[in-house]
Amino acid sequence: MLHVETEEAEPRFRAVIGKSGERRGIRLEGIYWEALQWLASATRGSLSDIVEKGAEQVPDNGNLASILRVLAVKSLWQRLNAVEAMSSMENLSALVQASPSPTIVLTREKKIQLFNEPFVAMLRQRLALSTTLQLSAGFRFAVDTQIEDAISNLEANRGKMLVTGFTASGNGKTVNGQINLALAPSHQKQMVMGYIVR
Missing domain, CATH: 3.30.450 (Beta-Lactamase)
Known part of the structure; x- marks a missing residue:
């Protein structure tokens, strides 16, 4: 079983400003911020780009933080599947x-x-x-x-x-x-x- 570091599970608040200038305050656990930053680098974008894409997918009465968590896990899951296929x-x-x-x-x-x-x-x-x-x-x-x-x-x-x-x-x-x-x-x-x- 993997060990979880305190800073990975600790929620962190960040203000992310999109290209349109809209400011969004988001609270996520540290591990999700790291995963989203990795996703931004992998797609040659920025964290604000990822947040914008997430915001576009928030359903009515939805939660942006939840969508960003799903995006983080889904991107890592897809990368893991691709790597495992290559190293099968x-x-x-x-x-x-x-x-x-x-x-x-x-x-x-x-x-x-x-x-x-x-x-x-x-x-x-x-x-x-x-x-x-x-x-x-x-x-x-x-x-x-x-x-x-x-x-x-x-x-x-x-x-x-x-x-x-x-x-x-x-x-x-x-x-x-x-x-x-x-x-x-x-x-x-x-x-x-x-x-x-x-």
Whole structure:
């Protein structure tokens, strides 16, 4: 459960002047003012623009503060839905399949979550595997950096990648190489994407 800070729940009074010069006195909790300010920035407008749009939607005997609260939550909800759609497992799978390089996604528990055809082709060639069934029997894949450490490192250095080694073994053969790790764009669980350098 999230913790609510005192200033987030404390009502604040603000006087907002619209483009027409009309002055509106509004009392909202701090968290709503922050959300409305974010909405104004996201739409390249101003707080007074948001208040004007809200005022246009107030029904008879309605309340502007209530409309502004709804606008704040609705805008954040829509943004959350858009971000979750972009960072869904389906979209992550599409990114992996679209990569021309051998690509995998590893979970925090060191399991391969996703992989693409170039990854399978590389293993077939370098481990002399004839079938996918042979790949699943006794196949092992490990990276030189602990996944927990890789995730911590990548979270601390957003926008960066981590270069490390990998070992793949199967069919009595072992292959070593270099893999570039990046945080997987997924909201469902923390994972890393690995791009194998040929």
